[in-house]
Each structure stands twice: as C-alpha cells, then as structure tokens.
Amino acid sequence: MKIALALFQLDRRGGKERDCLAVARSLAERGHDVTIVTTSRPASETRPYRIATVPRRGLTNHALARNFARKAMNYCSEVGSDACLAFERIPGAEFYYAADNPAASKVRGVRSLLPRGRMRLALERGVFERSPCPFFFFLTEQQRCQFGALYRFDASRSVVLPLILHDDRYDMVAAGSDPARIRQQLKLPATGPVAISIAVSSAFDNKGVDRSLTALTHLPDLYLVVVGSNDRRLKRRVKSLGLERRVRIVPHASNIIELIAAADVLVHPARSEAAGQVIGEALLAATPAIISSVCGYAPCVERSGAGVVLEEPFRQDAFEQAISGTLARLPVARAAATRESQRLQHERGKWLAVIGDEIERRIGSGSR
Template sequence: MRIVVAVFQLTALGGKERDCLATARCLADRGHEVIVLTTAVADGVSGPFRIVLLPVKGSTNHSRNASFARDVLAQRQSAKADVLVAFDRVPGADFFFAADHTYTLRYKGWSAWLLPRRRMMLAIERGLFDAAARTRIFFLTARQRDEFLDAYGFDPARGAVLPLILHEERYAAAAQASDRAVVRQRLGVPEAAVMALCLGIPARRKGFDRAMEAIVAHPNIHLVLAGSSDRWVAPRVKQLKLQDRVHILPYGENVMDLLTAADIFLHPAREEAAGIVIGEALLAGAPVIVSSVCGYAPEVARSGAGIVLPEPFRIEALRDAIGEVTRELPTFRQLAAAESARLQQTRGHWLRFIADRVEEGAVTG
C-alpha cells in the first residue's frame, strides 16, 4: 500500500513527532510505501520512508494549520495514496492520532466564537469528530477518548485506545544504561542522598516548581531537573536556598541513564494528555509520584509502583508522598522492577496495534 503520514513539523521532536516517525518506520518495515508530509525537518531525521516538504502558508498559526490540512489532502490525492494517517488535525484523514486534549477544553465561552484563531481551530477539530466525519481516531488513554466523546458525541466505534507507548530506543537505552553510581557521581549527587528526577518541557507545565517546593522539607533529597532551560528555574532554586541540592541539566542528556540513576521520578504535572515519560520511568524501574491529571497515571496506580496525587493539587500531598516513598523505597523499587519486567513483554505492541488497524482500514474502506 501507499500510505501518507502527515505531521506539521519535524524540527522540535516532541512526543507527537517521535510517535509519527516511529509509526512511519513501522509501516515501511511492514512493506508499505510511506510518504511523510511535513513543513520542516531537523537534520538527521531519516528512515525507510520519503519525506516531502510542504510550503508554510499564512501569517498566523491557525491559518498555517488550515493551509497545511488543505495541502495534505491535495498531496494525498496527487500521490494516489491508499491511506492518510494524520498526526495533526486534518479533516478528511482516514486516521487521526490524537496527541493532545480536545480544543473544547481550552477554548470556551463567547471567545471561542468571536476570536478568529479559536473559531478556526475548533472548526478544524470538528471536521474530524462531527457526525458526518468518517475518520478513525487513535487515543492515548481512555480518559482522553472520553473527553472527546463528551465534546462531540461521535460514534465510539470510530475510536481506539492505544496500548501504552514506549519507543524502541528507550528499550535499547534501558538495556545499555550507565552504572547508577557513575551517573550520580557525575551529577554531583552524594552516595547517601535520595535522588529525585523531574524531566520534560516546559518546566512549569511539568511541575518543576512544585517538586522544588516539596523537597524543601526533605533535606536528604537531591533533585535533578532535566530538559528545561526556562529562565525562571535557576532564580527559583536560589530563592528556595536549594543551590546545593538541585541540579539543572539541559535537554539532551540520556533519559534512561537519568531514570535508572534516580530513586524517585517526580511528575506533578499541571497538564499531560498521556505522559510517555511515566512509562519510561517504570521501564527503568524507578518509582513514580504523579499528578492524577496525567493520562498514564492509572498505570502507576495499577502497578503500585508509586503514588498518584489527587486533584486539586496540594503541595502537602506531594511532600507526604515523597516522604512515604522514601521511607518505603525498597518496596516501591521492587514493585517498579516488576512493572519494568511486564513492560518488556509488551515491547512494540502500540505500533503493531496502529499498523494492524491501518491495514484493516485500507481493506475495508
């Protein structure tokens, strides 16, 4: 089959972009001709597929998104593709990978209809989910699916919830992770300290500020903040007098090395449709403390390999959770190790799930 995969950009390789490239590789490895449509690509991005760059049209984000959707449909027609899989909102796509929350949660009230940007973004999304649409949807979690169902009331048969997403390179990196003691020594974390880790961008959305405030009450904890260069982070560390216990790392450090070296992974995020890093932490055998807004929080609750913080968020709850996990660290690490072993058995399931349904969809139309 000839399959078109569309994503707006491949320069900042966040979760959605990595998921897109992994899907394209999987489909190509199964013998399909895969064309990836995008507007920009980072150096070094390649694979067993062809990348076609589309022009960026429009002076605003919403006009560029609308133009991209139109151009993708035109390219699909000219390429005579059998299937179109979209990782950004493209009404008329055969499949849509829903990488974030519905716009209806963000754009509410009169401004959703009076402001051109919001009106257009909602219209684009509605083109995928209203009753007349035939697009089949891949959801990250059941909670995310239910949010879209509440907003649009589409036929539930059009949606499918993916297995937990973990990328192949994370499995490989976990198997080759550096020695814990070596990583901790390089970071400047004392041997007797408990190492907590926060990972992701942007820092405030991922709850870095919450983690910093919570460890003030735990003098034996050293906190590693990895992935964010937000300007407010360093001044906040100084304000809390945590300069000796907080270690700030730029994006690019080996994620699995850090997770393997950590005693606790902290993810008190304010917003997270799924949170692939939660699965990565469990794969590394690190206990997780996570806010309940995260889509993958139920994985932590099910495995027992950590604590899920209730909403509304309270800093006292995070402090108490850190204390509990620290006191019972051997037990939580044992549960995290068991979950890591289980995840090894599910390697590649999410990609096979997508590929099977794309192939079935091409046959059944």
C-alpha cells in the same frame, strides 16, 4: 499501500514527533510506501520512508495550523495517497492520532471567541464531527472518554493504544545502567534522595516543575534533576528559591533511561498530560513515580503500586507527603516498579502493531 503521515513540525522532537517517526518506520518496515508531510524536517539520517515539506504560511499559530491542514490534504490528493494518518487536527484525514487532549475542554468563554481559539475549535470539530468520522487512535481510555463527552463520534471507529514506549528505551534498559556513575557526573550525593523531573522547555510549568521546586524548599535533603528544559525562567526560579545547590538542569539528554534509573523517584505533578510517556519510561527503568491523576498513564502506576497517584484538586502538602512516604518505603516501591518493568518487557512494539493492523485492515477492506 501509499500512506501519508501529517505532522506540522517534525524537527521539534517532542513526544508527538518521536511517535510519528516510529510509526513511519514501522509502517515502512511492513512494506508500505510511507511519506511524512511536514513543514520542517530533522537532520539528515538513513530512513526507510520519505519526508515531504510544504511551505509554512501564516503569521500566527492558528493561521499556520489552518494552512498546514489544507496543504497536507492537498498533498495527499495530488500524490494519490491511500490514507492519511494525521498527528494534528486535520479535517479529511482517514486516521487521527490523538496526541493532545481536547481543545474544546480548554478553549471556553472569551478564549473561544478569539481567532486562535475559534480556529482550534473549528479544526477539532472538523475532525470529530465529520461524517463518516476518521478512525481514532487514542493514547488512553481516559482521553477517549474526554473526547466522547464533547463529541458524538462512533466509538467503534477507535482504539486505545497499548502503553507507548520506544525501542531505544528498551535497548537502554537491556544495556544496563550505572547509577553511581551518573550521580557522580551530575555531582549528586551517592546515597542521598534524588528525584527527577522531565519537562519540555516551553512547558515546564505545565509538567509541574514549579510544584517540584516548591517541594524542595520544604524537603531540605532532596535533590532534583530537571531534564529537557533550558528555559531562562526555570533558572531564575531556581535562583530565586535559593535551590542552586540542590537542582541540576540537563537541557538535552539521549540517555534518559540512565538518568531516570539513577534517581530514587520520578516526580511528575503535571497540570495537563494526555498520556505521559515519561511515566512508562520510569516504570521501565524500575523507578517509582509520583504523578498527578490528570496524567493519562496514571492507572499504570495505580495498578502496579509503583508509586503514588495524587488526587485532584492538587495539594502541595499531599505531594510533599507522597515524596517523603515513597522515599521512606523505597525498597517496597522499587520492588513494585521492578515487577512492572518485567511486565513491560513483553509489551515492546505492541502499540505500533495495533496502528499497522488497523490501517491495513481498514484501507485493505475499503472500510475507511
């Protein structure tokens, strides 16, 4: 089958972009003719699929989103694609990968009247209120319920994907790690308590990095490694709090599993998180996690006992107590995380198989 995947900016390489590339490769390996439709491509590399770029049109983000949705569907029509799997809000696509939480839950009041808010809502409604609706791939049951509370779509035309972990993460775990070496490279204490936070550069507050920095001001023995952000605001905040000695900022890292394994605990008190792949990565690395309950993968931590899920509304003192408590019972928390890591070894590739199976079943049978 000829399958198109639509993603606005492929070279950004955040979680959504990584997911799109993995899905494209998996579908191509199943024998399909796969093309990713995007406005920007990553560096040249050997791949079993094609990348088609369409022009960026628009002076604002909402204009860019609207025009990309149109151009992606025009491309699919022109080349005769059997199906389009959209990673953005694209009305008309046969499949929708819900990489983000509902815009309708955030764009309210005055924001819904502004051009950007109106366009985000219009595109989302074009996806969820169309008849027949596309088939939806949701990241978590919590996310499916959030969309279900806002839109009356046919829930039978949806599936919640198994926990998403990429093959390279499994390969890193299989290769083993040397926490002592990593700590030495980062000039961290060999045995002192170390927490790690993962945040995309432009969203470090959304991921709760500011909350983790505040915790450090009350936990004088704790060190923090912040991975994935090199934002000047972050550096200024670290300096203003007098935390330069105990904070390590790693802008980019390919050895994310090694970094997580070298820490005692993952801290991810996010304000918004559709799923939170870093949570699964921490559990795969047998590292306990302290996360907010808004994270889509919070049930994984709760079920396994490999950490603490913070209740909403967020309380800074409860977060700091959770860190202290987890460090105090670290052997128990690590044992639970190790058991979950062993379980996750058997989940490799399942999320990709679900996507491939559903697309083949629905396009092959004509039940789009």
